[in-house]
Amino acid sequence: MLNFDQINNKSQHVHSIVMECFEWKRDYCLKCGKCCLNTEMILLDEDIKRIQKLGYKIDFFVRKLHNYNVLKNTRGHCVFFEPKSKKCKIYENRPLGCRLYPIIYDEEKGVSVDPYCPLAHTVTSEELEKASKVISQIIEKLFP
Ligand code: SF4
Numbered sequence: 185m186l187n188f189d190q191i192n193n194k195s196q197h198v199h200s201i202v203m204e205c206f207e208w209k210r211d212y213c214l215k216c217g218k219c220c221l222n223t224e225m226i227l228l229d230e231d232i233k234r235i236q237k238l239g240y241k242i243d244f245f246v247r248k249l250h251n252y253n254v255l256k257n258t259r260g261h262c263v264f265f266e267p268k269s270k271k272c273k274i275y276e277n278r279p280l281g282c283r284l285y286p287i288i289y290d291e292e293k294g295v296s297v298d299p300y301c302p303l304a305h306t307v308t309s310e311e312l313e314k315a316s317k318v319i320s321q322i323i324e325k326l327f328p
Pocket residue numbers: 213214215216217218219220285286300301302303
């Protein structure tokens with residue numbers, strides 16, 4: 185799993201791109217919550233550390249899927265999703281993958297837009313290019 189400290193040491197460039205991405209918000213998300221149902225969102229080490237600092241135990245929100253750490257679900261949705269309000273309990277601290285969504289990494293298609301999101305068609309080529317940089321460099325670190 186990606187170690188953010190290692191990235192910091194190895195490449196300040198990757199660090200700055202990732203940090204820039206943390207500031208990137210798609211203000212026009214419908215907040216429909218579809219992307220929080222039955223999630224298999226990958227958690228980077230830095231995501232885990234950040235969420236732990238909020239007081240959540242690893243066992244509560246992390247599960248292993250193949251060789252990765254991913255978000256845990258409860259009753260068909262992410263443990264941090266509130267079905268009534270359709271809100272994320274940790275929105276300001278949500279994982280990098282949740283911030284990039286609906287841009288995803290697909291093993292067959294590579295960096296692409298998930299058509300499951302009702303706003304998939306609104307992703308601009310500029311956003312895709314920006315997210316591609318972040319995702320490609322994370323993938324490189326995950327699969328050196
Ligand atoms: S599926 Fe798309 S529109 Fe709905 S909450 Fe997720 S990112 Fe927003």
